[in-house]
Amino acid sequence: MKHAEQVTFGGSGMNRAAHIRADQAALEAALHHPDAACVLLWRGKPLMRGEALALVPMNHPVLAQPLGRAIEAPVLLGLEASGAPNFACDISGWEPEGQDASTVGAFHDPSEQHHPDFPPDHLFTELRRVMWQLSPRDAELAATAKAIVNWHGSHRFCAACGVASAVSHAGWQRTCPACGTHHFPRTDPVVIMLITHGNSVLMGRSPAWPEGMYSLLAGFVEPGETLEAAVRREVFEESGVRVGRVDYLASQPWPFPASLMFGCRGEALSREITIDPVEIEDAQWVSREDMMAVFAGTHATIKPARKGAIAHFILHNWLADTLD
Template sequence: MRTAEQVTFGGSGLNRAAQIRGDAAALAQAMADPAARCLPMWRGKPLLRGDGLDALGLIPMDHPVLAAGLGKAIRAPVFLGLEEDGAPRFAHDLSRWEPEELDYGALGSFVDRSEQRHPDLPEDMAFAELRRVMTALSPRDAELAATAKAIIGWHATHRFCARCGVETVIGHAGWQRDCPDCGGHHFPRTDPVVIMLITHGDAVLMGRSPGWPEGMYSLLAGFVEPGETLEAAVRREVMEEAGVPVGAVSYLASQPWPFPASLMFGCAGEALAREITIDPVEIEDAIWVSRADMMTAFAGEHPTIKPARRGAIAHFLLQNWLADTLN
């Protein structure tokens, strides 16, 4: 797919400079660089700035807020990479900070519109849900935010050694955790997920999960199992969720999806039949949607169907299917 890397969180080309991670002198030099900047994260939310919160709220490495509110799993900034001009970029977890007023219900909602403003940061900066702003960010800001969210989220859930249970320590500038007891090394986890554009004639197979906004449908998706190819995962997931057999499968594009730690593999598949038998444990509903109806849904004019969330690879694939630009 020629436009594959135009998907949200893709195509920025960030220089991750992995050679710096294990070099203590180079890392110290990067942290002391006057051009270095840090992205604070609060419970998975990046710091954003501006009236529309459409840019990352990067702050200097010596900003006092970085020393005042460290996360439980991380005691030092995570090195993200270098900009084109060599300026280092880091991320830091401030999840220990407790806002004076906090709506816990909003934090767990499908669309979290709550904002948290730290008293020691400029008034035009706020922590906000990444899915809410992801389409407004530049490709570089989106990649930095996705990387920071995924790596800090991994630290929060992998504090202890999976081999012996002892609390691990951070190494390689945040890209490794080491066990001081058994010597085990642990690395950031990414879960492969297939998401499928399954078509039959001029119709595409769509499904919805419980709890989604009324009328919202998206492409079927599921985790790849151990010992399974992407193609096999596509056929298994579609059969399990919708009871539809799939023939030829091809790869289209991928998207990092840090909610919490997935890599979405967008695939196309040809259905061998249209009859649907859903598994109610897996999904709430599945339907075939014609190209004409999907175009109406994308225009916001369909009476019952709302398209997949903008910024998600499902929306990207459907948009290219409608435009006949999948190849």
């Protein structure tokens, strides 16, 4: 795909500095680097300043407060070309008094939270709302920080023996002190597919989505399954449509909570649709002309996939004839 690495959360070429993760002296030097900064997260929401990440100095007073973090130690995200290190830090235990937190974690979270130790324009914001506005570097930092903190929050105990595990390798590993098992960050593979038949594309919607929103069909890859097989299986399970040829297009890290989306395209062998109501609420064929109206915001009933999501990215390139 011509523009594959222009997808949101990809393409900034961040130096992840894996070579110093196990070097305690190098990590200490990184933490005390004069330009060291962190992506600050509160319950999965990054601290933003307008359309940019608000990178916080590692000596900021908020980082010294006992705020019930999902992970106590900062996670090394990588190094800038200047040598300045970036970290991920979590303050999920902070309670925003008098501020709306009722929608936190929801698919659509319009709320923003202000911590009193920061200026008024520094707000914790749902990443899905602002991801399309971020620079490539800010997007990669935010996605990496959110995914790794999510993982630590849900993998605190050894899966082999049940004992509480300890953070190691700058946050990129957890080690069991009892049985010695090493645990590494998990990424779940997901296929999301542009299924076409002639001049139309197959679109579906989940009942949890905003009214009128449709997107490409998607599903998790199962153990022992190829991407191509997963595409054919998921499309048939959800819509009853059989798929022939399948090609890979692009990938996108998707930290909601920790997936890697494999964008594919497939050729439908028929147009008959029989949905599985447990999987999706509706599916329909949408012509290229109608999809152009959807993207223009003038379609009577269909709203587009969220900006920044790989579904929006693939559909945009399909309309622009830039998939090849």
